[in-house]
Amino acid sequence: MKKSTNIIKAIISTTLLSLILLLPAFVSAQETAFSILTQKAANLGIDESHITRLQERAQANGINEEQLAEILAPAVALAEDNLPFDMVLEKTSEGLAKRVPDHVLLNVLRGLQEATQRSVDIVDPWLQAPGVQNMLERTNSGESAQQFRNNMLKSTGRALNQGLSEETVTKFMDELNNDEIMSRVSGRDIITSLTILPDLPTSADNPELSSQLIIRSLKGGFGSSDLQKLPSAMQMAQSRGQLPAGNIVNGIFQHLQAGSPAAEILQGLFDGKIGGGPPAGVPGKPENPGRGNNGNG
């Protein structure tokens, strides 16, 4: 009995001693993985203080450094490819502020990284087109060419990340690049067009229709601020008019054809008056049932 007690004591002592000896090595290994990544990030031009702030917020959210290293990896990978990484860092900050679960955050960030990498092959050739160059020279917004490229990559990457195909986005950008549009738009209008493309209610089922809507809206005089309101205005019109989105788009086409100003079209959408079908039910309208002996059919 005494012998077995001694054996147990020996095992416990050995285990404890091993843990004490190995603990610094574990800690050191963790620090090393995170340290290597932050060092790499710093070398690639990612602001160290930004990383530090993210680290503090991650800790506050219960995310350890190993998980944080995984979360930061997509931004570092983009920086390695000399691609804009700030959108991924912003999305990281947003996810932490909103306390998004780390596995969800990681999936979103990896998706953004991959989409941004794919967007290079779409954006760079497009930027070289003479019509685009002329537009940038004409509008001269104070934004550098590099800034505009980065914003284009961000918007294109966002569109791809939300499920639009490369073919759809490429075709859309090719259609943007025609004289009628390029002679009247600015870089901001283009960025906005790409930004709203995946958010239009028609984009999931019929992205081609969404593309056509934006193209025609730009031709019809919509500016950036008008386009920004288009997704929510269409959703409102759908909701009020109880109509499929395709009806709404065709209603907008008709208004654009008739030369209606953007403000009027947007107001019509918000009021549920555009859509080509029955307008929203208003109480007391004569066609409502229950008013008498006829009309109840």
Add this chain to the structure above:
Amino acid sequence: MKFKVISMIIISSLLPFSSMSQGVQATLMSEFRAGYSSNTYLNPFFSEWDRSYPSGFGLASTFGQLFWDKDRHKFELNGGYVYEPFFSNQTTWNGYLAYARYNGQISSKLNAGVNIGTSSFQSDFKRNLHWVQPYITWFPSAFTSVNFKTGSNFREYVGFQDSIDTKNRIDSYALEIESWVGVRWQVKGGVYGSLENIPAIHEGISTSLSVGHLFINGSRITTELQLLNYSSEATITIDEGGGPGGPFDPPTQTTETQSINDQIWRIKLEGSYPFTKNISAFAAAEHSNYRSSATETNIGDIQFSGGIRLFLNPALGAPERRKVSPDWQRQSNKYQVTVRYRNNGNLYLVGDFNEWEKPGIPLTEESNNKFKAILDLEPGMYEYRILLISGPDEEWLEFSNNASTVKDGFGGSNAFIIVE
């Protein structure tokens, strides 16, 4: 008793939607009208045949609509009160009308739903109506809808011309087509009838056709033509008018049985003009001609009226659920954002412009629940949210429908601004 049952059905059907309070929209509409009619059959909300006292009339009504929508499901609840005095004999026609409607989108071209309602009006007699009407709507093209509905009306008269109280049920159908020629011309047509007449539908079919033109300033002018046909066999005497339900129910003093073909032509012209988004004026004129094969008489009547309509869209929902709509204005090299919000607590801007660091950029209250902040922004696109901090509680405020928003990738949405 029936009112209670129907009211309970409407209220209980609302309960599942109470959790969707974020999607609730409300509309209030009041109408004030004055006019003249030679037959109360042409009076709004009345529609009972009585030519005994041509009269000027007034009408004041208030209706409210609550509208919920979530995904492919829409639900609306309508209700209101009508007060309609007749100037010649000092009587009034007044009562309420309420109905609930559910609409589901089955596919991109097919909707289906149901309309359940009740109304009760009275003057020197009382008329109660209840109805249940399922419908299906097909959109064969972007500009055309075909609506088929069928259902039952339950009608009850109490104290009508000292006769015994009557109750009846009418099972009816309707096929309506609406098409838009461009976006300015609206054409609507309908065929209505009683299921009792099937298969001999020609014996009781009614038709209507209306053409409306919408002007660019929101004005509208509509003309509507209706032909109502009623065929029946009845024992009648030569007399004018009839019992409850219009001129089609024969008087009780009968001498012979014969086939009756009644027709009413109605033509109506109505125009409206919006002074503002909330106030519009309207005027309407209507002529009807009643012709009965039994009496071989033609009876012409007129109605004309005009007035104003007021619309309101009050904000709804618990204060903490209120949505915000940020307004951005450029001020030289800076951007000012203004948010209207009515509640306790502090508001902060959190977004790409401050690395989403909470609590964020404070929005300071300037006046009348108006909160402002001024930001110095470089060109680019910025996504953001507005955070409400009240004591230990934090809440991301939702944006109203007219805010510029994009999906945030996490299942929610952010507002955004693009700076050039």
